Amino acid sequence: MSEKGAGQSGGSAQAGAVTVSDVQELIRRKEEIEEQIKANYDVLESVSVGMSEPLVDCEGYPRADVDLYQVRTARHNIVCLQNDHKAVMKQVEEALHQLHARDKEKQARDMAEAHEEAMSHNLDQNENLGAQRPFAKVNSVIPGSPASDAGLQVDDEIVAFGSVNTQNFQSLHNIGNVVQHSEGKPLSVTVIRQGEKYQLRLVPTRWAGKGLLGCNILPLQR
Numbered sequence: 001m002s003e004k005g006a007g008q009s010g011g012s013a014q015a016g017a018v019t020v021s022d023v024q025e026l027i028r029r030k031e032e033i034e035e036q037i038k039a040n041y042d043v044l045e046s047v048s049v050g051m052s053e054p055l056v057d058c059e060g061y062p063r064a065d066v067d068l069y070q071v072r073t074a075r076h077n078i079v080c081l082q083n084d085h086k087a088v089m090k091q092v093e094e095a096l097h098q099l100h101a102r103d104k105e106k107q108a109r110d111m112a113e114a115h116e117e118a119m120s121h122n123l124d125q126n127e128n129l130g131a132q133r134p135f136a137k138v139n140s141v142i143p144g145s146p147a148s149d150a151g152l153q154v155d156d157e158i159v160a161f162g163s164v165n166t167q168n169f170q171s172l173h174n175i176g177n178v179v180q181h182s183e184g185k186p187l188s189v190t191v192i193r194q195g196e197k198y199q200l201r202l203v204p205t206r207w208a209g210k211g212l213l214g215c216n217i218l219p220l221q222r
Contacts, residue, residue, distance in 0.1 A: 018098040026095060027117060030088045037081045043074040045163065050188045050199040051075055065186070134159050134192055135169040136217050145214020150202035152215055156191040172219060179204045179212050 044050060047066045055063055055071060062068055134157035141147050141154055159166070162178040178187065182204050189200045204212035 017102060018095045020099070023092060023095050023099070024117070026088055026092045030085065030092065033081050033085045033088060037078055037085065040074040040077045040081070043070060044078075045188070047071065048162065048182075048186045048188045048201075050190065051078065052199050053188070053201055133166050134220055135164075135166045136161070136172070136175070136219050138191070139216040139218045142209055142214040145207055145209055146203055146205045147213045147215035150189065150200045151198070152189070152191070152200060152202070153193060156193050156198075157220070158189065158191055158217065159197070160188065160190040162187040162189070169219075172217060175217060183212055 047070075049055075049066055049071050055066070055068055057063055136158040138147075138152055138154055138156040138158070141152050161175050162182060164174045164178055168174070184203065184205060187202045187204065189202045191198050191200065202213070206212060207214060
């Protein structure tokens with residue numbers, strides 16, 4: 001869905017008097033975009049690649065362990081869909097303001113319903129688009145370990161660790177299971193460091209120290 005298409009989809013809501021049905025239609029389109037964004041993120045997750053990891057190896061050659069066309073296509077789709085999502089959310093906001101300006105008494109009933117629906121659906125999407133809450137924290141990193149080589153640092157707050165995220169994290173056993181099943185395979189790890197989000201490539205590997213990571217991770221209070 002292009003940004004032009006998103007603008008056209010909201011034209012009927014902006015041309016005349018806005019109704020609650022118009023807002024609900026915009027919300028339906030927003031949810032369709034969110035599903036497409038999630039599907040493309042799932043494509044990247046299936047090959048343990050994120051939005052910003054390099055697609056060339058240390059020697060500058062294209063990586064042979066991923067489908068480069070598939071990854072590039074998914075990344076491009078996500079960027080375009082996120083722009084569409086912003087445009088539709090702006091249309092939802094403008095439509096809600098028009099409802100309020102047209103009839104304050106009627107808006108007291110209709111706007112409450114439409115606004116609540118739009119905001120409740122948008123909460124989950126905030127996490128899908130990269131604004132997830134951290135669920136664990138790096139307590140220590142041993143120099144020369146796989147964790148150190150990947151760039152993990154003490155006090156990094158973990159937002160995603162392979163397939164583990166805020167929504168499905170229950171205990172550190174979740175991370176342990178992912179590590180055990182990913183020995184020698186790259187994992188996408190997203191952390192928040194001093195307010196900035198970083199995406200790292202961690203390969204659980206047997207090394208001179210204990211375990212496959214060489215770091216200590218503690219769960220955060222939820």
